[in-house]
Amino acid sequence: MSNTTSDDSLITTEVQADSNDDRAAPAAGTAVAARDLDVFYGDEQAIDDVTMEIPEKRVTALIGPSGCGKSTFLRCINRMNDMIEICRVEGDVEFGGKNVYDGDVDPVALRRKIGMVFQKPNPFPKSIRDNVAYGLKIQGFDGDVDARVEESLKGAALWDEVKDQLDSSGLELSGGQQQRLCIARAIAPDPEVILMDEPTSALDPVAASKIEDLIDDLAEEYTVIIVTHNMQQAARISDRTAVFLTGGELVEYDDTAKIFEDPEEQRVEDYITGKFG
Amino acid sequence: MATDNANADGFGEVSRVRGIVFEYLSLGASVFGLVALGVLLVYVAIDAFDLANASPEWLLTYFLTLVVPFLAFCLYSADDAAVTRRALGALGGGLVAVAALFTAIEALVVPIPRLNWQLAYLFVVAAPVTAYLAYVGSGGRVGAVGFGLLGRLVGGVAVGLAAGTLFLVFDPLLWFLAYTLGVLPAVGLYALGRLRSSPRAQTATVPVGLVGLVAAAFLREVVATYPSDLLIYLWTIAIPVAAAGALLVGDRRGRTAAVAVGGAPLVVATAGGFLASSAGLPAPTVLLVLVLTGVPTAVYVSRVVDAGEGLAGLGLPFLLAGGVIAGALVVQTFGFPTPEPWLDGSFLTAAPSRTPTDAGLYPAIVGSVIIIALVAVLSFALGVGTSVFLEEYTPGTGPLGTLTRILQVNVANLAAVPSVVYGLLGLGLFANLLGLGIGTAVTAALTLSLLILPITIISAQEAIRSVPDDLRRGSDAMGATRWQTTKNVVLPEAMPGILTGTILALGRAIGETAPLIMIGAATTVFRAPDSLFSRFSAMPMQIYTWAGFPQADFRYGVVAAGVITLLIILVGMNGTAILLRNRAERGS
Numbered sequence: 112m113s114n115t116t117s118d119d120s121l122i123t124t125e126v127q128a129d130s131n132d133d134r135a136a137p138a139a140g141t142a143v144a145a146r147d148l149d150v151f152y153g154d155e156q157a158i159d160d161v162t163m164e165i166p167e168k169r170v171t172a173l174i175g176p177s178g179c180g181k182s183t184f185l186r187c188i189n190r191m192n193d194m195i196e197i198c199r200v201e202g203d204v205e206f207g208g209k210n211v212y213d214g215d216v217d218p219v220a221l222r223r224k225i226g227m228v229f230q231k232p233n234p235f236p237k238s239i240r241d242n243v244a245y246g247l248k249i250q251g252f253d254g255d256v257d258a259r260v261e262e263s264l265k266g267a268a269l270w271d272e273v274k275d276q277l278d279s280s281g282l283e284l285s286g287g288q289q290q291r292l293c294i295a296r297a298i299a300p301d302p303e304v305i306l307m308d309e310p311t312s313a314l315d316p317v318a319a320s321k322i323e324d325l326i327d328d329l330a331e332e333y334t335v336i337i338v339t340h341n342m343q344q345a346a347r348i349s350d351r352t353a354v355f356l357t358g359g360e361l362v363e364y365d366d367t368a369k370i371f372e373d374p375e376e377q378r379v380e381d382y383i384t385g386k387f388g
Numbered sequence: 389m390a391t392d393n394a395n396a397d398g399f400g401e402v403s404r405v406r407g408i409v410f411e412y413l414s415l416g417a418s419v420f421g422l423v424a425l426g427v428l429l430v431y432v433a434i435d436a437f438d439l440a441n442a443s444p445e446w447l448l449t450y451f452l453t454l455v456v457p458f459l460a461f462c463l464y465s466a467d468d469a470a471v472t473r474r475a476l477g478a479l480g481g482g483l484v485a486v487a488a489l490f491t492a493i494e495a496l497v498v499p500i501p502r503l504n505w506q507l508a509y510l511f512v513v514a515a516p517v518t519a520y521l522a523y524v525g526s527g528g529r530v531g532a533v534g535f536g537l538l539g540r541l542v543g544g545v546a547v548g549l550a551a552g553t554l555f556l557v558f559d560p561l562l563w564f565l566a567y568t569l570g571v572l573p574a575v576g577l578y579a580l581g582r583l584r585s586s587p588r589a590q591t592a593t594v595p596v597g598l599v600g601l602v603a604a605a606f607l608r609e610v611v612a613t614y615p616s617d618l619l620i621y622l623w624t625i626a627i628p629v630a631a632a633g634a635l636l637v638g639d640r641r642g643r644t645a646a647v648a649v650g651g652a653p654l655v656v657a658t659a660g661g662f663l664a665s666s667a668g669l670p671a672p673t674v675l676l677v678l679v680l681t682g683v684p685t686a687v688y689v690s691r692v693v694d695a696g697e698g699l700a701g702l703g704l705p706f707l708l709a710g711g712v713i714a715g716a717l718v719v720q721t722f723g724f725p726t727p728e729p730w731l732d733g734s735f736l737t738a739a740p741s742r743t744p745t746d747a748g749l750y751p752a753i754v755g756s757v758i759i760i761a762l763v764a765v766l767s768f769a770l771g772v773g774t775s776v777f778l779e780e781y782t783p784g785t786g787p788l789g790t791l792t793r794i795l796q797v798n799v800a801n802l803a804a805v806p807s808v809v810y811g812l813l814g815l816g817l818f819a820n821l822l823g824l825g826i827g828t829a830v831t832a833a834l835t836l837s838l839l840i841l842p843i844t845i846i847s848a849q850e851a852i853r854s855v856p857d858d859l860r861r862g863s864d865a866m867g868a869t870r871w872q873t874t875k876n877v878v879l880p881e882a883m884p885g886i887l888t889g890t891i892l893a894l895g896r897a898i899g900e901t902a903p904l905i906m907i908g909a910a911t912t913v914f915r916a917p918d919s920l921f922s923r924f925s926a927m928p929m930q931i932y933t934w935a936g937f938p939q940a941d942f943r944y945g946v947v948a949a950g951v952i953t954l955l956i957i958l959v960g961m962n963g964t965a966i967l968l969r970n971r972a973e974r975g976s
Contacts, residue, residue, distance in 0.1 A: 191865060196785050223867030233858035236881055246866045249876065296866070 141205075142167035142304055142334040143188055148202035150183050150192065150359065157183045158359035160202075165351070167303075170326060170335045172349035172367065174342060176382070180359030181338045185306050188336070189225040190218040206304070223250055226297030226333075230309040232289035234281035234296070239264075239273050242281040242292055246300035259299055267295035268325050287318025294325065298333065305329060307337040311344065323348050342383055346371050354379045429955075430511045431502070435948035438727040440502040445724040447506050453718065454711035455514060461534065461707060462518075462525030464700075471524055475517055482513030533692050533701025540688050541705060544681030546960055551625070551680070552673030553757045557829065557919050560621070560672075561614050565607055567624040570600025618661050621672040626679040630654040633683035637690050649690050653682025731949035739914045740930065744941035747934070749950055753957070754916040755829060755924035756898060760961065762833035762920075763840070763897050768890050770837065771844030772879075774799075775886075778845075779852040780874050803842035810839040811906025819907055827908035830920040835903050840893035847889020851882040880972075887969040891962050898958055901928040927954045 143165040150158035158180040165171045173181040183192065190211060192198045203210045211221055223246070234242050241248075243260045252259070260277070264270040269291040273284070281292050290310060297305055307326070311319035326348050329335055339345050345352055346367060353364040356378060363370060363379045374380045434440055459479075463472050490505035525531035555563070574597030581589030614620070634650025661675030689702060719726060730744075738748025778799075782792040814835025819826045824834070855878050863873040879886075910925045911933040917924040931950040934942045 189865065191861070194861070194864065196783060219867055219869050221867075222865055227865035229858065229862065229865075231858060233856075233862040235859060235862065235877055245863070245868075245876070249866065249868045249872045293862070296862075300866070 140167050141165065142207075143336070144203075144205040145184070145187070146203040146205065148184070148187065148200070148204060150180065150187060150201075151199045152195070153197045156359055158187070161359070161361045163353060163361060163364050165334065165336060167334045168330060168332070169350040170330045170337060170348055171351045171353065172345035173336065173338045173353050173355060174340070174345045175355035176357060177340075179355040179357055181353075181355045182308050183359070184355070185308055185336060185338050188304070188306060189222045189227060190216075191222075191227070193218055223300060224303050226300070226302040226305040228290070228293050228297055228305065228307045228310045231313050232286055232293050234284070234289050234292050236280065236282055238278045239281050239284070239292060240277040243295045243299050245296060250300055252300070263295040263299040266298050266329070267291045268321065268328075269295055285318070287314050287321060290314060290318070290322060291325065294322075294329075298329070302333065304334040304336065307335065309338050309340060312340060319344075342371075354382065356382065432948045432951050433511075434502060434507065435944050436731040436952040437729040438945070439507055440727075441725075442507075442727040443725045444504075444506050445722070446719060446726055447510065449718045449724065450711075450715045451510075451514070453715040454708065455518065457707050457711050459518060459521055461704060462521035462531060465525040465528035465531030465534070465698075466521070467528055468524070471521075475521055478517050479513065482517070483509055486512055529698035530701040531698075533698040534704030535701075536688060536692075537685065537702060538704055538708075540684045541681055543964070544684055545677050546964075548677030548680040549673065550757055550761070552670065552676050553754050554761055555621075555672065556754060557758055557917055557922075559608070560617055562604060562608050564614060564620045564624060565604035565611070566601050569604045569607075570597045573597070573600055618665060618671050618675060621675050622658060622661070626654055626657055626675055629679050629683050633687045636687050641690060641694060645690055649686040650683065653679055653686055656682060729949075730945040731952055735946075735949050736953065740912045744939055744946050747942070747946050749927065749930060749953055751913045751916045752925045752927045752930035752950075753953065755913070756927045756954075756957070758829050758917060758920075758924070759833045759836060759926060760894065760898050762830070763836045764890070764894055766833065766837040767840050767844045767893065767897075771841055771848050771890065772886060774841075774845050775848035775852055776874055776879070779849055780870060780878065799842050799845050803846060806902075807839055807900055808902045808906060810835055811903030813838065814903060814907045825921055827910055827923050828921045829917050829924045831907050832904055832909055832924065832926070835907055836897045836900060839900065839903060840897045843893040843896070844890055847892070848882070848886045851885025851889065852878060854885065855881045884969050884973045887965060887972065891965040891969070894965070895958060895962060898961070899928050899954070901926075901932055904929050927957070 141164045145161050145163050148158055148161045149156065161184065173184060175181050186192045187200060187204050188206065188211070192200060200212060202212075204212060206221070206225070209216065211218075235245060237245070240257075240260055243263050244256050246252075247256055247259060261270060261274075264273065269288060272288060273292075276283075281289065284292060290313075294305075294310075310326075311322050314322065323344060326335055326337065330350070337345075337349065349367045351365070352367040352370040354362050354370065354374075354376075356362045363374055363376050365375075370379065371383060374383065459475070463475065466472075486509040487505045490500070490508050494500060522531075522535070526535045574593045577589050577596055578593045581593070615623070630650040630653060633653075634646040637649040638646030657675050657678035660678045661671045664674035665671035692699065692702060718724075734746075735748050736753065737750050738746060739751055740749075741747045778792060778795065783789050784792075814831055815826070818824045818831045818834045819828075824831045859877050859881065860873055863877045864870075868876070904926055909929055910923050911929055913923055913925045927950065931947055931954065934947045934950060937943060
């Protein structure tokens, strides 16, 4: 492990790729793949010809400076960009071998297979139980809802903290708990992929580290794609890292260890060491 | 200007004169407006209850038997020495101050008509202190129990009377069929679905209910024999209410308590209904009032006893009733002269008359209640529907977006159209073109709904817009359809705001006179409307007519009584709606 320390940076960005080696080795199948993806907001290009394959049951981090298109890329996967009227997508995004932008794909049905966690915790103003059961309710889940709620809250490492107050409002929880509640809500309908858009940037470091531990566990069962500003975080939790730079260009995409220790591109090294971005 | 000792005298001064002038001008204007309105209401109340002719002995008797015990109850509930000191100080000091000031004004400046210092003390000191103490007292457990019980008694009577009034115009036979074939099976199915947690039974609820309702509409003419009205109300309202009450209690306290809570009021109400029918009273209404008052009261008492706190509060209704009875006994024993209020039982139950003492408001009250009920349902459904469409469903760009913007601007403009113009529209559209009849209740309800619809829409839009987008995106990302997001996330969160707007708009609708004149509503009717298409009068119309009568008794006494009735009904209606809204707020 080589340290990439920049001398002229005030902040020591000493990042080390974590020991995610337990999952890194065997080649996994592809969960999501982008091919020649271009995204425009009006005339402005937000993503420029991105092609990448995201392995299943791994944590893939998307990093890059603000406005580089990483969140836009994330929202292409579950077609949340459809909500933005001026947004136009060209190219393919494959999920489970099917292009999600094909005419016969129902975006609502697609989103039921892909969970999403947002930057700011956004629990519904309902009870904790109803929050977690929301996806089950709208999908007409026909089984034991309470058991699934418990399972999801355990999966989000929140059960022990809230098991006695399932009927109190989700808004009464702390910020970190709210974000874990949102994760529980996302995994309750048992999706295949979980998208996370800077899930810890609104949280304090302790709450953030809990979420990071949780993400590590989630990758046992789910494909996790996480957008983050925090390079240490990307290094700690991800197996693969994609670096986007300004203009929506995917500059480098490789194993996390490789990106942080020995990147191919000078621009990536500059960005990671804080010289740029 | 920066000299060496520039800061020696502080940092100089910044003028705040304009801000201070503005502050005190605003305060003065608001206080002036409130005081003027307060004085008006005091005089209206004095006229309506003939308090100007009340003897001081009479006032003192009821003050001692009714007000003082109530104040003591509130103080006992508040259990706060500081509040007690303050209240006693205000009551005692107020007495001296009001008496001195009043006498001084009368002697030195000008005599004050129809008011004496006892009445002034009652309105200026005793009433605010009572209200304050009621507020403080309801914070304590005993007071909360007492007011909760009182609220259920009064609320039950009001809802029972309103429901009874509505059934004057709605076909009870149709309701009987609709309930038996549609509502009951649907509710049963839903409950079964919840119990067995089977969503299939729950999804079947709506179709089954609809089929039942349609079948009821068809069978209405086919079925020849129906049970009596009393039995219909017993079967469709009294028994379900009692069953719901029993279920609520049964969950926690077991079967005996449930049977007592549900069964006892039901038996009393049924007996009351049959007795009333033999005594010539409107039996179904008596039944409704008794069961709607009895069951919630019984449930509440059972809960309070269960919690075991503030049991003394249950005595509040007895305290007040005892105060009234004791006061009446004292007045009778000593032969104190009593006032003869214009606003009494017969005013509320009699038809209008040529003689002021016989005049009543009953047909107009019924007309207003029916119209308001229809307006509330229509404007709420249409208003929420339109605002959801405008806010959630239409895109911001493209031809549809342009259309939406045009609609928006026009809705905003419609809110400013004078109500006379809406009256004209109602006359042309509903009365003539659609043939709903000139001056009928349904025409009036539709016209008033149109009148307040823009206000409802705009406030509902505002409420929907204030729901954070985060929540919508969260729901969308879960794979919710737009309808599911709207229904499960947006509307519950926006409901308090929507209800606030609707309450304000309904307050306007109940007091409107001009559109009613335009659609040809009768100024006076002598029988309560018995169908949606019968001619009706509304309270503001009737009051307006009385105000034009030549006899002074009409213009002062009867009008005042009408105004107070209108205000009480308005406040009661708004109070109910605000309670509902607060519940919606707490639920979210």
